[in-house]
Amino acid sequence: MASSSLQSVRERAGELFINVGFRFIQVLEKLITRYSLVGNSPFLPTEQFGWIPALEAEWKTIRSELDQVMRYRDDLPNFQDIQSDQATLTDDDRWKTYFFYGYGFKSDRNCARCPATTAAIERIPGMTTAFFSILSPHKHIDEHRGPYKGVLRYHLALAVPEPESACGIKVGGEVAHWQEGKSLVFDDTYQHEAWNDTDGYRTILFVDVVRPLPWPVAAFNWLVIKGIALSPYIRDSKDNELDWERRFEERRAARADR
Numbered sequence: 001m002a003s004s005s006l007q008s009v010r011e012r013a014g015e016l017f018i019n020v021g022f023r024f025i026q027v028l029e030k031l032i033t034r035y036s037l038v039g040n041s042p043f044l045p046t047e048q049f050g051w052i053p054a055l056e057a058e059w060k061t062i063r064s065e066l067d068q069v070m071r072y073r074d075d076l077p078n079f080q081d082i083q084s085d086q087a088t089l090t091d092d093d094r095w096k097t098y099f100f101y102g103y104g105f106k107s108d109r110n111c112a113r114c115p116a117t118t119a120a121i122e123r124i125p126g127m128t129t130a131f132f133s134i135l136s137p138h139k140h141i142d143e144h145r146g147p148y149k150g151v152l153r154y155h156l157a158l159a160v161p162e163p164e165s166a167c168g169i170k171v172g173g174e175v176a177h178w179q180e181g182k183s184l185v186f187d188d189t190y191q192h193e194a195w196n197d198t199d200g201y202r203t204i205l206f207v208d209v210v211r212p213l214p215w216p217v218a219a220f221n222w223l224v225i226k227g228i229a230l231s232p233y234i235r236d237s238k239d240n241e242l243d244w245e246r247r248f249e250e251r252r253a254a255r256a257d258r
Helices: 002-035 052-056 059-075 084-088 108-113 115-122 217-229 232-256
Strands: 095-102 127-135 139-144 151-159 167-171 174-176 183-186 192-196 202-210
Touching: 002 217, 052 151, 052 183, 059 108, 059 115, 059 127, 059 151, 059 202, 059 232, 095 108, 095 115, 095 232, 108 115, 108 232, 115 127, 115 202, 127 151, 127 192, 167 183, 202 217, 217 232
Parallel strands: none
Antiparallel strands: 095 127, 127 202, 139 192, 151 183, 151 202, 167 174, 167 192
């Protein structure tokens, strides 16, 4: 009886924590909307981000490291293999990933294979997550909303198959098309979708960055982001990534022995 009572108390405490956290984030997102230093439009002008020109200047070097990664494309994990909650968004093998960082977790082996890319993303202020995102031919990512307004999404286009008009992303009703070596910044809390209606592979450097905010809103935002980094969701993603790295190294070693 005592054990059952203790479990009930823990369950109620857990529900209370979740509800309080959800309400706090709702209030904070209203403050973020009001005080954002870069506006709140679906797509944001890249001129507002001083680090973008230096990153774009390195796009061909990053692309060359991507080309080496693409030699093992079939072995790369599907997005839902790393972030299992994405299974509702994609359930096939046509959205591949190659992770460098995820909310404080660094994939040391992946970074070591792409040192120039790693150095470039580590210079991005407020970078929380970074990976190569590879859409296979005729892959469509259905409309969805990102989880939190305190971060912004950045895309650096590395490989865009022809015709460019057949590869696109729609955010908040606005459509944009990737151009190799060029950037997009957007707020993923707007409903958005993406597609690759070509016969080639569309690949971008996908980065989440902390939204520029004034103090003290920035401090509250930082606390939420730290909480996300400590969540079971991120821990599970880290474990999934490490498991893939182990299996990938085993496959490479087996091939080398043949």
